Amino acid sequence: MFWFSFATVLLSSLFFKDMIAGYFSTTMSETAKKKWTKGLLISLGSITVIVILFSLQGFVVAVMNVFTTSLADTQKYGIFERNFGKNFVPFLWVWWLFAGSSLALLLGVINNKVGKTAFLIAVAAMALIDVCRVDSRFVTTVNPKPYFYAEQTAVDLQNEMKTEPFRCFVFTGRASKGRGGNTGA
Secondary structure (H helix, E strand, O other): OHHHHHHHHHHHHHHHHHHHHOOOOOOOOHHHHHHHHHHHHHHHHHHHHHHHHHOOHHHHHHHHHHHOOHHHOHHHHHHHHHHHHHHHHHHHHHHHHHHHHHHHHHHHHHOOOOOHHHHHHHHHHHHHHHHHHHHHHHOOOOOOHHHOOOOHHHHHHHHHHHHOOOOOOOOOOOOOOOOOOOOOO
């Protein structure tokens, strides 16, 4: 992951250097602008189709069953079902909003409808919002109980222990200290 992150930062820096230098707004020929416009429109359409497909739970289950056997386990499938609609789909659409906005703004810069400064400020703002969102949402502890199945007998014993606690085992040396035959069982 380090090398992937390093390459992403490096390529982003080079892209922003070109953006600041004005490569995308002033020095592009008309044929290059047309190619970039076509590529960006295809990219916008592609990410929209991907988001729509991956918003469908049946499609995601089918894809995951092809590549892994992890959803065959009922406990793992239960975790998947609880998280799909609550966490995965909304944040997938947030990703689409950020990616689509970035591509649309770049399209505006190439066609001289958006300034390069406005583009850089918007991308920096989206990055800052995303970092804050991820830090506030995913760097937290959660109660794991809803994600694990518990036998009803174990739940009943836990509830009984809350109301009437009892000891199941003798503590070493405690029963022989003159407590009158009470072994603690």
